[in-house]
Structure formats: structure tokens, C-alpha cells
Amino acid sequence: MSKTYKELLAEQRELNARIDAAMQAERAQAISTIRELMEQFGITASDLAAKRGPRTRGPLSVKYRDPKTGATWSGRGREPRWIAGKDRRAFAI
Template identity: 50%
Template sequence: MAKSYKDLLADKEKLEAQLEEARLAELGAAIQQIRDLMAQYDISIEEIGGRRKRGKTGPVAPKYRDPKTGATWSGRGRAPLWIGKNRDRFLIAE
């Protein structure tokens, strides 16, 4: 006879607990192995693709200007409605 839905859910919860327990048990060994290899080969986190600190850049200079209103746009992000399809007309000459 097939197990009931509640019995299957209980089995699922037990299996998930066993899975997490096994993962945590192996995780420590895996991390230690990675640390040992990094020390052996003198590898830094940056060399293996760790997070890189990005410097914040300042505001971008405007690239386009609406001659009627004086509104500007840097060319980044969503285009303003006043720019239309021909952007060359609004380029700021520097």
C-alpha cells in the first residue's frame, strides 16, 4: 500500500535534515582543503575571483542639453522625452 501524503511529508523533512547535516559535515573539510591549497600556492581571494572593491565614480558630465528648457542628460539611464530619436541635435559642443 502507498504511503499517505502526511507520511511522505514527514519522510521528506527527515531527508532534508539529513542532507543539511551531511552538507555541514563535509563543508568544513572542503573549506579547510581550499585554505590549504591557497596557502600552498600563495593564492589570494582576488586571484580566484573574489569580490573586488569598486571605487565610486562621481557624477557624469552632461552630454546632451535641451535648448528650450536647459535640461541636461548624461546619456546614461532612461532617455528623457525631449531628446527624441535624433540625439545629434542636442549634443553639447565642448
């Protein structure tokens, strides 16, 4: 005999409640273990934070030069007026 839709939904709710309770219990145990280890080794919350330094990039290589003024452009960002709308191959270095 197969179960009805309502019976299956009731089982699902009960199972979800049991899953949530088990997860909460295991989570509490994990937090307790983490706190003990942090105290034992003198670890602080700031030690756990990802340390990100400033993102540094080297200088961009020059790809285009204006023959009249000597102005250069790397090809990134907004086009300078001296190259805008023109064939870039004529200015390539």
C-alpha cells in the same frame, strides 16, 4: 499499498536531515580545501573581495540651451526654471 500522509512527512523530515548533514560535511571539506589553497598561494580575504572603483561617467552632453542667458541643461535631473513647463523643442540644441 501507499503510504499515509504522516508517514510521508516523517520520511521527508528524515531525508531533509540527511541532506543537511551531507551538505554540512561537504561544506566543511570545501572550506578546508579553500583554506589550503589560500595558504599555498598566499591569498588573503581582501584578495577575494570584489574590487570596485568609483563609478565614473563622462560629462553629459548638453541637450537644451536658454537663448537669453546661454544656460544649458542635459535633460537629466530637475528642470531649470527657464525651461520648466515650456515646450522643450524650442530650447533643443
